[in-house]
Amino acid sequence: MSRAVARSGVFFSLAVVASVALLTLIAPARADDMARNAERFVAELAERASALLSDEAATPAERRDRFRNMFRESFDVPEVARFVLGRYWRRAKPEEREEYLQLFEALVVRTWAPRFAVYQRERFEIVGAHAADGANLARVSSEFSFPDSDPMRIDWWIEGASNTYRIVDIVVEGVSMRVTHRSEFASVIRTHGGRLEGLLEALRKKTAQLNTDPQ
Amino acid sequence: MTLRWNKAGGWSRIAGAALALMMLSACASVPEDPAARAAFEEENDPIEDFNRYIHELNFAFDQLVFRPIAGMYRTGVPARLRGAIRNFFDNLRAPVIFVNDLLQGEGERAGITLARFLTNSTLGLVGFIDSADMLFDLEFHDEDFGQTLAIWGAGVGFYLVLPLFGPSYPRAAFGLAVDSFIDPWDTLLRAAGVEYGPPARTLLNAVDLRARNIDALDDILRTSIDYYATLRSLYRQRRADEISNGLPSALQPAPLFRTRDEESHLMPPRPTESKDRRVDATPYGTSPVFDESVGADVIVQRPQTSELY
Numbered sequence: 001m002s003r004a005v006a007r008s009g010v011f012f013s014l015a016v017v018a019s020v021a022l023l024t025l026i027a028p029a030r031a032d033d034m035a036r037n038a039e040r041f042v043a044e045l046a047e048r049a050s051a052l053l054s055d056e057a058a059t060p061a062e063r064r065d066r067f068r069n070m071f072r073e074s075f076d077v078p079e080v081a082r083f084v085l086g087r088y089w090r091r092a093k094p095e096e097r098e099e100y101l102q103l104f105e106a107l108v109v110r111t112w113a114p115r116f117a118v119y120q121r122e123r124f125e126i127v128g129a130h131a132a133d134g135a136n137l138a139r140v141s142s143e144f145s146f147p148d149s150d151p152m153r154i155d156w157w158i159e160g161a162s163n164t165y166r167i168v169d170i171v172v173e174g175v176s177m178r179v180t181h182r183s184e185f186a187s188v189i190r191t192h193g194g195r196l197e198g199l200l201e202a203l204r205k206k207t208a209q210l211n212t213d214p215q
Numbered sequence: 216m217t218l219r220w221n222k223a224g225g226w227s228r229i230a231g232a233a234l235a236l237m238m239l240s241a242c243a244s245v246p247e248d249p250a251a252r253a254a255f256e257e258e259n260d261p262i263e264d265f266n267r268y269i270h271e272l273n274f275a276f277d278q279l280v281f282r283p284i285a286g287m288y289r290t291g292v293p294a295r296l297r298g299a300i301r302n303f304f305d306n307l308r309a310p311v312i313f314v315n316d317l318l319q320g321e322g323e324r325a326g327i328t329l330a331r332f333l334t335n336s337t338l339g340l341v342g343f344i345d346s347a348d349m350l351f352d353l354e355f356h357d358e359d360f361g362q363t364l365a366i367w368g369a370g371v372g373f374y375l376v377l378p379l380f381g382p383s384y385p386r387a388a389f390g391l392a393v394d395s396f397i398d399p400w401d402t403l404l405r406a407a408g409v410e411y412g413p414p415a416r417t418l419l420n421a422v423d424l425r426a427r428n429i430d431a432l433d434d435i436l437r438t439s440i441d442y443y444a445t446l447r448s449l450y451r452q453r454r455a456d457e458i459s460n461g462l463p464s465a466l467q468p469a470p471l472f473r474t475r476d477e478e479s480h481l482m483p484p485r486p487t488e489s490k491d492r493r494v495d496a497t498p499y500g501t502s503p504v505f506d507e508s509v510g511a512d513v514i515v516q517r518p519q520t521s522e523l524y
Contacts, residue, residue, distance in 0.1 A: 111438040148294040174456025187444030
């Protein structure tokens, strides 16, 4: 009896030592963690998008609105909007910033949601994920395939910490969404004599026009 | 709009470059404000007024003539046949790609190009079937002499919109002229007395390329507020991506990549050396610094001017 207890004690301590050793071995570096979590985040988004877009019970308009909402939630609009406006952000008055943020969100959602609304689960594949040491930032590489044309390479830049992850850039075939918008907006402001109002006016017109679009 | 062309375009491009050089006399002056100058250098478009003018002409021609033809090609020719035609043209490009692979010191990729050409020209029925990809997993990749010049460290020049041919740089335009000397087929066709061969090839190539970009460009036109500026940025980034062979370069955002000197992040750092696509290389620095414009610690990287696009 006592032998058995002693033996189980030995087993118990061995088990503890073994699991501690195992935990140390598999405890990943922070960067690996970030990459893995970011990859899971993108994979979950893909699953949700798939479920949402194939929901036969919803009308097309409902599906579109839900997809837009999902996009809005998973995309870090304020952070990207600030980057895109660059040096003009700091000069902007509070009410200009507020309107700009709203217009930018409307533009991004109406531009990007339709691009992914044709999404089909079986045509999407995550290729890999990488994170920088010490940064809460990861790049998740993916590929969309099409029946009649070459696959499209899309990298998702994910920023996040403690279970809140957000998309901060979408890079299609090497073309970054935030870099492109930044370049475009700067150009619009410059052609309007360096006035932010010129950009806001153009954004008002464009979002109104995209609003009335059937897409 | 075309991102890449081959043959016959070469001479027109050189003529365009010469024309653009003459227009330099009318070029915009460099802004004195450091932030404005950083933006000016990023756009790399000192002859913007001239470029916008050519862009408008190109756009009108595209919408009235080119896009409709490409649209007819897309609806009139079955997808499989279009794919076969694309394979055929890609296979004809093999000598140019092979030479540029070698000039870039990419022995393995040169081997792939050679193996692909031999396979597809035979098993692939003179190139209409991409049997090298299907049977041996030898994927197509493109190269041109403009990219070779970039690898060699030649400066990109400035943004240049060419009549009919669209966005370019003097370096890229010069590269295409060199490629037309490397390419043997047009010379062979003319020697064989098939005079309509080379222009027909150029034209069909162009229509196919435009047809494949119809949806993407329509979408960009629909959603952009400055089509010209968007295309300029797109071309610059695509070119950098092609030169780095798809390696995620630092031209892509590195979203936390800001500096205390708030404009210097306009300068993209140089892409890393490796040409493998999926590598662990991260393009940004790793020392967090408090950035008051963000209200948080951010990663800072010393800006470098990139020559690689």
